[in-house]
Amino acid sequence: MGKPINQGDLSGPDSGANTDWVQHFSRDVPDAVLLSRHYYREAAERGSLADILQHDHEFDQDIALLSRAGRRHAHGFWLTETNSYYRGGLDGVSNAFASALWGLDFSLSAAYHGATGLCFQGGPRRSIESSLEGHRTGGRDADGADMIARIDAVTANYSPIGGDLSTGFAARPLYYGLLAARLLAGNRFHVLKTADVAPGVRVYAAAGADGVRIVVINSSQTESRVLGFSGLAPRAAVRVAPLQAPSLNSRDALTFGTDSRTLEPDAAWELQYQEVAPVSNHGTLDIQVSAGSAALILLPQIVV
Structure with missing residues (x-):
């Protein structure tokens, strides 16, 4: 036995x-x-x-x-x-x-x-x-x-x-x-104070040793969304890695960050962020997320 x-x-x-x-x-x-x-x-x-x-x-x-x-x-x-x-x-x-x-x-x-x-x-x-x-x-x-x-x-x-x-x-x-x-693993979630988030939009934020990562998911099939954030450190640098494809039905092409080498066998993909305009002098930031896509936003810190 x-x-x-x-x-x-x-x-x-x-x-x-x-x-x-x-x-x-x-x-x-x-x-x-x-x-x-x-x-x-x-x-x-x-x-x-x-x-x-x-x-x-x-x-x-x-x-x-x-x-x-x-x-x-x-x-x-x-x-x-x-x-x-x-x-x-x-x-x-x-x-x-x-x-x-x-x-x-x-x-x-x-x-x-x-x-x-x-x-x-x-x-x-x-x-x-x-x-x-x-x-x-x-x-x-x-x-x-x-x-x-x-x-x-x-x-x-x-x-x-x-x-x-x-x-x-x-x-x-x-x-x-x-x-x-997975890029948010080991970080501590922030509870964001949100107001009037558009239908189909999901937002997550988590803080780690190298800054704060915010994920915005826009599941609308037709509408691009602009999300406004406030309470950020003025003039803080902002980097964004979009997660997008030609369409929601696409199964042969996908881009994460600036690198589209994603679906080929042995693809040498690596995460490369886009540099965008910094946080404003008033601690605000607007990010546009296309219909049917997501964005990973990296900030050095989230509040002043």
């Missing part, structure tokens, strides 16, 4: 979508090292471009609730399996640029509400379809196509990293949303 399992090494309950089970597990197994559950927005066949761009405020409440319970456990609360849509993700949405904006917003919101870690589902298309007992997940015919399209064709729709041994491996759009969120 082997050695007994050390209860101190247990984690769980890895619930598919039931928050109550996680709370019961926390009370019943106080020595568990972490709490866990899964999250997907919906089944792939019920997803859409418009849907993935909508923030899930209800799940924010679940994360906050479970994160409070997670404080009693050594490694807190984790989403041990998550992504946009279950059943392999939605072709044309989960593998398009819209997924980068969703992943950026979802990851930062989860962290803000107290989640300790997120594990995103992914892998080759054939592996996911096999696990779904042969359910077809779509995908385009990439015969004769360029390498980015071939990688997309063999990759599960929701995978942040694409490819297989025949194509090589490369980042997919979702990867860069997660990477942008």
Whole structure:
């Protein structure tokens, strides 16, 4: 039978979508090292471009609730399996640029509400379809196509990293949303005093040793937004790294910062900020964020 399992090494309950089970597990197994559950927005066949761009405020409440319970456990609360849509993700949405904006917003919101870690589902298309007992997940015919399209064709729709041994491996759009969120890791969130934020705009700010990073996400499909910030250090230098693509449906081209070498296999991408006008003498700053894009803003400090 082997050695007994050390209860101190247990984690769980890895619930598919039931928050109550996680709370019961926390009370019943106080020595568990972490709490866990899964999250997907919906089944792939019920997803859409418009849907993935909508923030899930209800799940924010679940994360906050479970994160409070997670404080009693050594490694807190984790989403041990998550992504946009279950059943392999939605072709044309989960593998398009819209997924980068969703992943950026979802990851930062989860962290803000107290989640300790997120594990995103992914892998080759054939592996996911096999696990779904042969359910077809779509995908385009990439015969004769360029390498980015071939990688997309063999990759599960929701995978942040694409490819297989025949194509090589490369980042997919979702990867860069997660990477942008990762740049705020280890920093302390600021609570911003906001007034009349436009619909579809999400703003996060976090302070670290090298300054303050502000992320603005504009999920509007048609409207560019100008956001005004105040209470900043006058004349402070400002650097911006846009996260953008030709369209929200784009799956073959993406730019983060000033570098568009993002989706090719073995891409030598590096984060390069744009220098923009400094904070005004009055401590104000206006930043324009195009429709269907995001911006990472780096400031040396946030208040006078």
